[in-house]
Amino acid sequence: MAFRKIFTQHIQKKTCHTMAFYKQHGGYEQAKAALSKRKKPDTLIDLVKASNLRGRGGAGFPTGVKWGFVPKTTDKPKYLVVNADESEPGTFKDRLIMEKNPHLLLEGILICCKAVGIETAYIYIRGEFVFATERLQKAIDEAYDAGFLGNNALGSGQRIDVTVHRGAGAYICGEETGMLTSLEGDRGNPKLKPPFPAIEGVFGCPTVVNNVETLANLPYILEIGADAYRAIGPENSPGPKLFCVSGHVENPGTFELPMGVPLRTLIDKHAGGVWKGRKLKAVIPGGSSAHVLTADECDVAMDIESLAAAGTMLGSAGVIVMDETTCMVDAMLNVMRFYHHESCGQCTPCREGTGWLAKITHRIAHGEGRMEDLDLIQDVCDRMVGKTICALADAAAFPAESIVKKFKSDFESAIQNGGSPAWKKRHPSVVGGAASHA
Amino acid sequence: MPDIKTPTTRWTLNGQEVENTSGMTILEAASEHGVEIPCFCYHPGLSIAGNCRICMVESNRSPKPVISCSERIADGLEIETESEVAVDARNSVMEFQLINHPLDCPVCDKSGECVLQDHSYSHGPDRSRFIEDKNIRHTKELGPTISIWGNRCIVCTRCTRFCDEISGTSELCIVERGDRSVVDVFPGIPIDNQLAGNTVDICPVGALISHDFKFEARVWNMERKDSICGGCSRGCNIEVETLDGFVKRLMPRENQDVNDWWMCDEGRYGWRHLYSDDRVLEARGPSGPLDSSRSITAFIEILDNSPRVAFLIDPFLTCEELHLVHALAASSSDSLVGGWLPEQGAAAEFPAGFKISADKHPNRNGAEQVFGHQVFGEDASHLQRALDDGSIETIVAFCGGPDPDGPGQEWSAALVKASTRILFSVLEGNWLDGAALVFPATAPLEKEGTWVSEDDRLQRTRSCWKPGETPFPGELVLLQSLQSALGTRSRSLSAAGIFRELSEVCAPFAGHNHSDIGSSGLLLSDRPAGVGAGGGA
Numbered sequence: 001m002a003f004r005k006i007f008t009q010h011i012q013k014k015t016c017h018t019m020a021f022y023k024q025h026g027g028y029e030q031a032k033a034a035l036s037k038r039k040k041p042d043t044l045i046d047l048v049k050a051s052n053l054r055g056r057g058g059a060g061f062p063t064g065v066k067w068g069f070v071p072k073t074t075d076k077p078k079y080l081v082v083n084a085d086e087s088e089p090g091t092f093k094d095r096l097i098m099e100k101n102p103h104l105l106l107e108g109i110l111i112c113c114k115a116v117g118i119e120t121a122y123i124y125i126r127g128e129f130v131f132a133t134e135r136l137q138k139a140i141d142e143a144y145d146a147g148f149l150g151n152n153a154l155g156s157g158q159r160i161d162v163t164v165h166r167g168a169g170a171y172i173c174g175e176e177t178g179m180l181t182s183l184e185g186d187r188g189n190p191k192l193k194p195p196f197p198a199i200e201g202v203f204g205c206p207t208v209v210n211n212v213e214t215l216a217n218l219p220y221i222l223e224i225g226a227d228a229y230r231a232i233g234p235e236n237s238p239g240p241k242l243f244c245v246s247g248h249v250e251n252p253g254t255f256e257l258p259m260g261v262p263l264r265t266l267i268d269k270h271a272g273g274v275w276k277g278r279k280l281k282a283v284i285p286g287g288s289s290a291h292v293l294t295a296d297e298c299d300v301a302m303d304i305e306s307l308a309a310a311g312t313m314l315g316s317a318g319v320i321v322m323d324e325t326t327c328m329v330d331a332m333l334n335v336m337r338f339y340h341h342e343s344c345g346q347c348t349p350c351r352e353g354t355g356w357l358a359k360i361t362h363r364i365a366h367g368e369g370r371m372e373d374l375d376l377i378q379d380v381c382d383r384m385v386g387k388t389i390c391a392l393a394d395a396a397a398f399p400a401e402s403i404v405k406k407f408k409s410d411f412e413s414a415i416q417n418g419g420s421p422a423w424k425k426r427h428p429s430v431v432g433g434a435a436s437h438a
Numbered sequence: 439m440p441d442i443k444t445p446t447t448r449w450t451l452n453g454q455e456v457e458n459t460s461g462m463t464i465l466e467a468a469s470e471h472g473v474e475i476p477c478f479c480y481h482p483g484l485s486i487a488g489n490c491r492i493c494m495v496e497s498n499r500s501p502k503p504v505i506s507c508s509e510r511i512a513d514g515l516e517i518e519t520e521s522e523v524a525v526d527a528r529n530s531v532m533e534f535q536l537i538n539h540p541l542d543c544p545v546c547d548k549s550g551e552c553v554l555q556d557h558s559y560s561h562g563p564d565r566s567r568f569i570e571d572k573n574i575r576h577t578k579e580l581g582p583t584i585s586i587w588g589n590r591c592i593v594c595t596r597c598t599r600f601c602d603e604i605s606g607t608s609e610l611c612i613v614e615r616g617d618r619s620v621v622d623v624f625p626g627i628p629i630d631n632q633l634a635g636n637t638v639d640i641c642p643v644g645a646l647i648s649h650d651f652k653f654e655a656r657v658w659n660m661e662r663k664d665s666i667c668g669g670c671s672r673g674c675n676i677e678v679e680t681l682d683g684f685v686k687r688l689m690p691r692e693n694q695d696v697n698d699w700w701m702c703d704e705g706r707y708g709w710r711h712l713y714s715d716d717r718v719l720e721a722r723g724p725s726g727p728l729d730s731s732r733s734i735t736a737f738i739e740i741l742d743n744s745p746r747v748a749f750l751i752d753p754f755l756t757c758e759e760l761h762l763v764h765a766l767a768a769s770s771s772d773s774l775v776g777g778w779l780p781e782q783g784a785a786a787e788f789p790a791g792f793k794i795s796a797d798k799h800p801n802r803n804g805a806e807q808v809f810g811h812q813v814f815g816e817d818a819s820h821l822q823r824a825l826d827d828g829s830i831e832t833i834v835a836f837c838g839g840p841d842p843d844g845p846g847q848e849w850s851a852a853l854v855k856a857s858t859r860i861l862f863s864v865l866e867g868n869w870l871d872g873a874a875l876v877f878p879a880t881a882p883l884e885k886e887g888t889w890v891s892e893d894d895r896l897q898r899t900r901s902c903w904k905p906g907e908t909p910f911p912g913e914l915v916l917l918q919s920l921q922s923a924l925g926t927r928s929r930s931l932s933a934a935g936i937f938r939e940l941s942e943v944c945a946p947f948a949g950h951n952h953s954d955i956g957s958s959g960l961l962l963s964d965r966p967a968g969v970g971a972g973g974g975a
Contacts, residue, residue, distance in 0.1 A: 192486065192508055340617070341616065344619075345614070346595070348535055348592070349534050352538060352617055353534060356534075359571075387502070389489065
């Protein structure tokens, strides 16, 4: 079966975001079928389980299994919280769906609500996504007007309400439990697990947390069935996938391709290759939290298992390409400043570790590095990984340890030659470093 | 051994199979077996935050180390607290905690009782690998009694959780993110709740500093004595800390039956009047100061020449002192005893159950046990009427409270109708004018003896300092000297001895003695139902 785009098929059309356009192209048919009274919720969960759909937010958890954790009988309301925070650097796929294809997301939400027995869904959207918020709200209004949402969603007798909630610009609010805390009105600190959100999530009630792209897969799964879906890409992490390519390429953008597309093909064919005819130096394959790959390691398929085997992760599929002129010290400084700025500060290893890493990297970049700093960075990373409530410490440590390990010569050069090339260029008079600590 | 009915869990701690009540956390259960796991953010009175990460231990159920304050024991669980993984996790956290923490222990008030300092000795590195500039965070007043020294803050959130959960006032919050995060208040809303001082106690470092104690003493130089707060009739258990015989600080002492881990600010800071310049520090007659023996002679002379003596007791006196007054009153025929109560204050109850009583004195209940429960009611009215109709010439009145007005205007006006007045007072005041004899009274924190709280709990209060350059004999000693001079006492006893006498003659105290009261007190059980001490509120 030829690969069919489901997210980006029509995005060049001016009216692609409207309900009329969406319905014209078969929209809401799957939700109607799913919400019909004859359809049992469990069959939907079984179908999604059988499809092997894996979460598209970063962790890649099987979606059907996650739904299965929600208690069938409970006296509390159940919630769906759609993670539309998309805060991972290098990632811009959910935004595309929400801006160009918002009804696809709404149809996915309807299907999920039916499967799990949910009446209230929140879309927690990144605050900076003003345009996406407008488009999404418009789509929701259209859906309410058409009776697709509301007290009698799609005539099913089931109440399904969807509310858009804007975040205020914190990376940590893209972390599942941090998002729930923020949605509750508190400072967006991640919560201790257990209890997991499926048992005790937002407002202390069972909650499904799914990524935008994950939910947008659902109508297609219902349409073609689990077997056909599993045939797209590798069996264990199948499906159409949005890949975001940014950095030093000729044609950056979001590309919809089957899961498992070779990374080289993605960069060279779809993204137009490394820009200006330069050579590839490094690639971060799954958002800034992933281990970096060297040019030699880039012969890898873009799917969950293959990238894990290569020692990194698919994450949010934010592919950041760096050409041969990139100083990896500066690249790491950029990443470390981000995590230092975004750590929520509740867990000690992350609060202190992110700041420490940023300071060491800053010092190396500015010509005051010491050779022993390279071991120190590795050691600080070791001390951060797996020791915190959420994965932000890991997300900071993974790129740090892999950049230093794989591009050691860049660091040695910065230490020996008075700083990174970019810094020296900006500060020609102080080359050689300020008063050294060494 | 756990009760048979309580379900237990068998698990393995450091290679040894152990058993605990099901549902406990690893940290609590390990502690029962003598394995103390370090912690910062954990406090038994607060919810679990799990943010400091120092209590990480190795578990057979998790590939990563788990936090023992939050993880619960389970059958078959194997926990290692001293394995390489656990020790490394702990040491990591210590290193992280210390990199931005200032080395200002020499000027920090928490030094010596600082959890970070203690854990640093046990688990911290002996040198720092951190050569960067340390972060600077704000130092500012958060309220009238508390300041934050932000550089020291380890963001454990004990104080914010206290304000959310115990006082229910939520003034404190964490502002900023990452290693800039620090405790602060919202603009224009200072921390000014009645329990605010507890946040300083539970701060594991010297980040929250009490203005009252700032730079007052090094904690290791202070002496500590267990006592009871005399600020209201709750009877909060406290620890009185003194330096060179001077009170420096009151701290709450854990008692799950009374005050949990807390005390109110009214009690905590309510001891300054002990050092007032207006204290009565020596006995005096109309013609001037009297030494101990002359004052007793004068007292006896007055008693001998009075056909009818009345006693006005106060609810600050200990049960032992009250017993002596009772005995003294009983020795003269036709005597009258009544009691006065301070004005009612504000009662309060907090979300977690901590209470402040409206009765701003410690021992109304005890006095009612010793004299019968009419002493502040019918007996007092009777005494007042007798004073009004002039049938009382001589009265002995006590005031151990912090009010310079003594027993208040109404009683002061009634007292002057007795021509001869022997007055015991903590502070100088107008009500002492024209007294035949004035004796210095002891205040709470200066008394040795027992009080009975509004919940009927018999507790020991301890004398923690002695006022005056030449300490005066307190009521306990003085009343016994009077008895000796009158020939009704053969030898002078300690408070414990007087209590023994009391327990022999007064039913509610029967069978008890000072040593079995212990540090957490005991309930006076055999009171008839319905005869409560309350009713004042």
